[in-house]
Amino acid sequence: MAVQTTFDFDQMLSNAREAYGEELMKLADEGREFLFTYSDNVAPSSSAGKMVAKYPDRCFNFGIAEPNQVGASAGMALAGHVVFAQVFGPFLPLRAADQIHTDIAYNDVNVRLIGTHSGVTAGGGPTHNDIADLALYRAIPNLTVVVPADADQCRKVIRKSMDHEGPMIIRIDRAGSPNIYAEDYEYEIGKAIDVLEGRDAAIISTGSSIYESMMAAKLLGEEGLSVGVLDMHTIKPLDIEAILRVANTTGNVVTVEDHSINGGLGGAVAEILCEAGYRGKFKRIGMPDQFSVLGDPDEIYKYYGMDRASIAKTIRTMLG
């Protein structure tokens, strides 16, 4: 599916973290029934914070105790509720791994775990980086794992999730990803979107890395190279057909993600390509197998070759 996209720098930066709170509020205003749990990280001024103020009877603060929050969210779902649970970045997969595995996934309950500040977007160093979560989630049965590309897609994901059976992970970056899509479109969990179509190389990316991938494709386009970008917003279940299509079309595949290169989107794509007998070129771009240097997220992206110029350079090298 091709959808009109935008490269408009002047456009207001979208904020998926705010957007999900706004969409939850909208759903509540529409009379949809759900409960909301959170750790001590929801600012009163945020859109989720405003929902807490408006609907206090359905919102529960669990303090700084993520395992209890995730376990209790499973309990609420077992009591018959749809539950949205917001947890800060790495403290969802790392602190509450056992609860995600057993209480949420094994019990197969209708909880939507919203991990904010994904990848290195929180800043604050490796304790606050969330670079191992996709590797964990990919190995846990029953989980649907979604990484919205921008604020509008995040709204669509939240709305879709109300009618989704079973547990979901929704991975959101801290703030400030530009809008990817310039028009409305039908969003389907598990169905990747061709953001840009290309003949020479294909970038498969997810979440906040899609915009940098698009900008890299644009840079290469100015040099006469045709580079496609696939929005792999659903990490699980993976759209295998779309991966093989862009791989077989171009013979040059690069994955870009704000996650460790081990076990995330890149690992998933590599597994698919290898098993399918793909004979073309392949490269993973993401956080290397080391704890991040300290710095601003944009600087970290440059440091590890995850920014637009570095992505373009990698593809140039690949195309020889």
Place this chain on the structure above:
Amino acid sequence: MSTVEMKRVIELEDKCLKIRKDLLNFIYRIGMGHLGGELSIVEMAVALYYEYMNYDPADPKMEDRDRFVLSKGHCSETLYTIFQDMGMYTMDYMVEHFETLDTAKFGMHSNRKYVPAIEVSAGSLGHGLPVAVGMALGARAKKAPWRTIVMVGDGEMDEGTNWEAIMAAGHYQLGNLVAIVDKNQVQMTGPTANVMNLDPLDKKLEAFGWEVINVEDGNDMLQVCEALEKLPKADPVTPRKPIFIISNTVKGKGVDFMEGNYKWHGGGIAKEQLEEALADVEKNRKVR
């Protein structure tokens, strides 16, 4: 004076004797189990399922049923045994479908999708209390009249998640939540007091905002019933202290060679041990 009718207590004691015998036969036939803890919880489980919970074995998913969460999920065979006694299935069916790959319904650790009467799939420790807190909050949000009852082991209380949940239940004043600790004093490798001392448990729980009911002998049906009689009517809305029942029991209760012996935490039993155990539980039945 107790308001519990002694006639009913004796009936429940008879039931405990039958459950113990069925359980021992079941574990003998399947060759694995956690008899120490499975025997220590019998009185409390029987009192709850046969007398004090709003529960209909013919309709285990009844909307307003009380929810029982067995956090010490390795003791599921006691619950399976109770469910077969209640007529949900036969002993032969349990044996035929115990850990038999794709025809399995029953496992050493319970799965709610395979056994409808199991509320929460369990096995890993320290999960039941947080989940139960969520169930009680969920019931409050629905203004539902049912109660959540969660049973944990004393060894299990080492897990920090329990204390997160205990703090949260006190904070939210969940009057529709009851926790029971099966304090059989022994965990897998030895006495709880040696492995990781839990006492003074009552003072800790009270400090976290709970009301504590102490059952001096949790294997004495009269004392168990007296404790459960004290539970106020389940009220999902009005905040009040959640209730923690400290049930002091004996690991391996009823079987002389198992009682208090950590070596009977897990495993199966041989034919001659079964016969001795069955004779013991008969002999050790309380005479009133």
